Amino acid sequence: MDKVILDYHENIVPYDRDELVHKLSQALKTKRFEHVQRVEQMAIKLARLNGVDEELASIAGLVHDYAKQRPDEDFINTIKQYQLDPDLLNYGNAIWHGYVGWILIKNELGINNIDVLEAVKYHTIGAPYMSKLAQVIYMADYIETGRDFPGVEEARQITFDNLANGVAYQTFNTLNYLINKHAAVYPKTIDTFNAWVPNAAIYRKD
Numbered sequence: 001m002d003k004v005i006l007d008y009h010e011n012i013v014p015y016d017r018d019e020l021v022h023k024l025s026q027a028l029k030t031k032r033f034e035h036v037q038r039v040e041q042m043a044i045k046l047a048r049l050n051g052v053d054e055e056l057a058s059i060a061g062l063v064h065d066y067a068k069q070r071p072d073e074d075f076i077n078t079i080k081q082y083q084l085d086p087d088l089l090n091y092g093n094a095i096w097h098g099y100v101g102w103i104l105i106k107n108e109l110g111i112n113n114i115d116v117l118e119a120v121k122y123h124t125i126g127a128p129y130m131s132k133l134a135q136v137i138y139m140a141d142y143i144e145t146g147r148d149f150p151g152v153e154e155a156r157q158i159t160f161d162n163l164a165n166g167v168a169y170q171t172f173n174t175l176n177y178l179i180n181k182h183a184a185v186y187p188k189t190i191d192t193f194n195a196w197v198p199n200a201a202i203y204r205k206d
């Protein structure tokens with residue numbers, strides 16, 4: 001996959017792409033920084049396939065894990081300060097870095113585009129209704145070229161073929177994984193499952 005470097009011209013971020021990449025290099029350790037750059041590339045590819053704005057895909061791909069390496073206190077304080085669902089306090093970074101992290105991105109990176117912020121918000125637990133951009137980021141994170149879990153090739157093929165089927169595939173597999181680990185499931189994850197999986201073309205029995 002050839003690397004695509006976009007010139008930003010939509011005034012979504014108050015600086016250029018180089019500056020955004022630099023800010024991420026400061027916020028993240030090397031491995032995570034490399035991951036977000038691969039997610040950006042996959043997001044651009046999926047955006048092209050699905051008629052989604054590539055600049056938004058690039059920005060959201062780069063920033064989606066901006067908050068991933070922040071201490072728990074930052075999320076706990078944000079949940080309290082913004083009076084988010086108190087049940088979130090029973091979960092952890094895996095959910096917080098997206099579902100709460102978007103607020104840190106808004107405040108610290110000066111990004112106010114609602115589609116970008118929602119795409120970041122939903123990349124950890126999905127949502128019953130997701131914009132195409134949110135679906136693109138949700139899937140780009142799952143199938144970026146560095147991922148090598150069993151079934152990733154199948155996940156890529158399904159997603160390239162049909163974005164919504166990809167969302168269903170990931171949503172089913174993530175819930176299945178949590179249940180098999182006997183892990184707690186944040187209730188909104190079930191809402192995502194119910195909206196995407198039973199009616200997905202890839203799982204329909206008739």
Ligand SMILES: [Fe+2]
Pocket residue numbers: 064065068097098123124141
């Ligand atoms: Fe993430």
Ligand SMILES: [Fe+2]
Pocket residue numbers: 035039064065141
């Ligand atoms: Fe990620």
